[in-house]
Structures are given as C-alpha cells and as structure tokens.
Amino acid sequence: MQHHPHTSAASGESHRPSGAPRRGRPRRFAGVAAAIAAVVGLSTLTSPGAHAADNPYERGPAPTTASIEALRGPYAVSQTTVSSLAVTGFGGGTIYYPTSTSDGTFGAVAISPGFTALQSSIAWLGPRLASQGFVVFTIDTNTTLDQPDSRGEQLLAALDYLTQRSSVRNRIDSSRLGVMGHSMGGGGSLEAAKSRPSLQAAIPLTPWNLDKTWPEVRTPTLIFGADGDTIAPVSSHAEPFYSSLPSSLDRAYLELNNATHFAPNTSDTTIAKYSISWLKRFIDNDTRYEQFLCPLPRPSLTIEEYRGNCPHNS
Template sequence: MRTRMIRTGLATLLALGGLATSQAVTAQAADNPYERGPAPTVSSIEALRGSYSVSQTTVSSLSVSGFGGGTIYYPSSTADGTFGAIAISPGFTAYQSSIAWLGPRLASQGFVVFTIDTNTTVDQPDSRGRQLLSALDYLTQQSSVRSRIDTSRLGVMGHSMGGGGTLEAAKSRPSLQAAIPLTGWNTDKTWPEVKTPTLVVGADGDTIAPVATHSEPFYGSLPSSLDKAYLELRGATHFTPNSSNTTIAKYSISWLKRFIDNDTRYEQFLCPLPSASLTIAEYRGNCPHTS
C-alpha cells in the first residue's frame, strides 16, 4: 500500500512538473510570439546557413516603381507563420549582386530579405533611403510573398551609399525596427532624429568612407537613449561587406533577431559588448538594451 502511495505521489508530481513545464513554454511563446527558429549558439549565427531552407524569386524593374527591382529570399516553409523583413541596398555604382550573399544567409535564419537594385547606380543616399522604403512597401503590399511577412517587423541595411541610405530610411520611417549601415557613406554626419535601433558597421582600413569621418560620427550622433552599437571591422576595407563575412553576418543576425523579432535569446551575443579580436578592431554600444 505504501509503495503504491509513493508511486501515485511521484506520478502526480511528474504530471504537475510536466504541466508546469508546458505552461512555462506556452508562457514564453506568449511573451514573444515573434521568436523564430531554435535557440541560437555561436556556431548557429556564424554558420553559412541557418535552420530554414530558402526559396527566392526575382522582381523585375519593369514591374515596380520607386526602385530598380531585385531578388527576394524567404524561408520556404510557412509552418512558423509570418517573418520579419529586411530590404538591402547596394553601394555607389554597384548592383544587388554586390550584396547578394546576405540574402540567403539572413533568410535562412528566419527573415524575408529583399536585395534591391537602385534606379541608377549613381543615386545619392537620400534617394537610396527612399528606394529602400519603396522596396519594403512593395514587399509587404504587392509581392508574391506578402502573406509571409509581418508588416510591423521591418528593417533596412545597405552598403556604402546604401549605408547612408539606410540612415535616411530610418530617419524617415521611425517605425522601422532595425537599421544596419555597412561602411556607410553620407555627407550628413549627424542623426539625432533616428529612433530605430541601429548597428553601425565600419572598417579600419576604409579609405572611401573612413570611420573617422563617417561611421564614428554617425554612431556618435545617434541619441544616447537609443539602442545602438558601433562595430569596427579589423583588417577590413570599404568593400569588405561585398563578400561573405562571418563577423558581419554574426552581429547583423543578432541585431536583426534582437530588434526585429524582439528575440532576447540573441542578447547574449551583443551584451556584454564583444571584445576586440582578430576580426573586431572596436565595439561600442549601450548595454543592456532597452527595447
């Protein structure tokens, strides 16, 4: 009888424990319905591909207005519901091919990614900013994958002139959840109006948009109350973002996940601030993040 009572008690405790675990998981999911993909690790954010298989579709410049078309990369499965979305602009005289590596790399982590061509290859940053926003509007309102996107979770990225355009887009549309200018170039050096969490990426060997006159003042002028960070790549040039780069990918994924998806599982890679290393000359930021 005593043995049966012990067994019954254990079974009850196990059942209650299972119920508590189930409730905790449910509560966590309810706390953040935007969380996508498995729990991250250093290896998962450094990997060439994340957990999602990726499909892509080409958008002709003839079928859109406000920008020059591009390529949409997106998770093939709809089992996890909708995803956040990011538009990415190339730099001065460049085409989407120069930033194409970011498409499948970010999409495989659980985003819809639109690498765009611009109206002309010599557009200035203000024009690049407007084109990034036009691309997001097309993506969310007209594209063939619009039903896969959560329109409240959008971000922008760009290289060089497109990086300057990234800041312009964030300034113009405060509802954006994340911005990442990559070795950005802009004649405007001050951005106190930006309300979008921004990761500024510079390169220590950049002679076209030197960090002292571009990325550093961009970062320094962002509001002190804003979630912001400055990553300076070591042994890098202005054109480093044009090739597959683990450091850029690692911190871009973490930033986009943390702020577009509000996924605090990625906070561990951003705070405490990463230390200088073989690939990082300097990293600044405000920790812990507030949004």
C-alpha cells in the same frame, strides 16, 4: 561569457531530462509532473507561437555562437526575382524567404547596394539572413549612381512593395521591418530610418553620407565600419554617424579589423553574426540573442573596436 541555462517561456522551468524527478523528491511527484508536462505540450501544439508564450515573434531554436556563425541557419530558403518593370520607386531585386509557413509570419529586411554597384554585391546576405528566419529583399537601385537620400527612399519603396504587393506578402509581419545597406546604401539606410521611425532595425555597412549627424533616428542602429576604409573613412563617416545618434537609443558601432570598404561585398562571418543578432534582438524582440550583444564584444582578430549601450532598452 558565463552561460545561463535557457528557461522555457512556456513552462517557466529550466530544461531537465523529460520526467526526471528533482533530487530528494518522491517519485510519485515525477509522474504528476510528467502528466502536467504532457498537457502543457498538447496545448502548445494547438496554439501557434506558444513555444514562446512571452514573445510571439520568436523564431527558430535557441541560438548558439555556432548557429549565428553558420553559413546557413535552421530554415530552408526559397527565392524569387522581382523585375524592375514590375515595381515603382526602386530597381527590382531578389526576395529570399523561409520556405516553411508553419511558424507563421516573419520580419523583413530590405538591403541596398552601394554607389555604382548591383544587388549581386550584397547578395550573400540574402540566404544567410533568410535562413535564420527573415524575409530579405536585396534590391537594385533605379540607377547605380543614386545618392544616399534616394537610396533611402528606394529602401522604403522596396519594403512597401514587399509587404503590400509581393508574392510573399502574407509571410511577412509588416510591423516588423528593417533596412540595411552598403556604402551609399548604408547612408541610405540611415535616411530610411530617419524618414520612417517605425522601422525596428537599421544596419549601415561601411556607410557613406555627406550628412554626418543623425539625432533624428529613433530606430535601433548597428553601424559597421572598417579600419582600412579609404573610401568612407570611419573618422568622417561611420564614427560620427554613430556618435550623433541619440545616446538614449539602442545603438552600436562595430569596426572591422584589417578590413576595407568592400568587406560587406563578400561573405563575412563577423558581419553576419552581429547583423543576425541585431535583427533578431530588435525586429523579433528576441532576447535570446542579447547574449551576443551584451556585454559588448571585445576586440579580436576580426573586431578592431565595439561600442554600444547595454543592456538594451526594448
């Protein structure tokens, strides 16, 4: 993919060495430019988010392939445990969040495990996503046998707890929320998006649901399937789910190559890099991550197939 020089939103200039004159321009202009740059720099220090004047939700440095594939992003992460006894509507869980408050609030994501599983099965996503600049809530369900519709309701209950009652509620922008889930939890993330169109992103991971059509969904949705899934085969789950989403919606389908239904239960770079890109692109409106989603990724050792719409709408 051709790399385009990053343009600073604050200055409108491509990055050059500080104070470097343009070729052929008299040096006295370089001094004037440096003085202006200094004033602009001072103004950005006094106005939060001014480093991304056109997008106040942008968080973290400009991304690279290495940064989205890394086990940890630029933010140090703290975590807190939420007892099932302290909440209603779901089974408690663990909140992972950027330790620093200097960048303001963050978007948030709730993640549900699958049938018979505990939050430990999707725990790796907590610090991996939070370190990129999100508050992440990996939840336990009321019972491990809860069906997708119940898991969808529980994801929404978890988001409500996160934004209204949790100890980190002041770190969260409650208008920028998303859901993820594995297996029946992935089916639940579709249920949650259907019920709450204000959600900014949904990422079902090898999802399972008896409902095969989702024309009501208005939330940008990235569905992961696995070519070797025998529990929720892509032909009867992930693929029809994707195909039934409105064609006008920002949507994508990534089929993992040489993978099983349980691929989301262990640290997976392909799941992480495209989940991070999708959450950044649609929860944070951060177009710096568009490069990883459009043009559509090609088949590779880890990607069997990728479908989606490009460029994205919003």
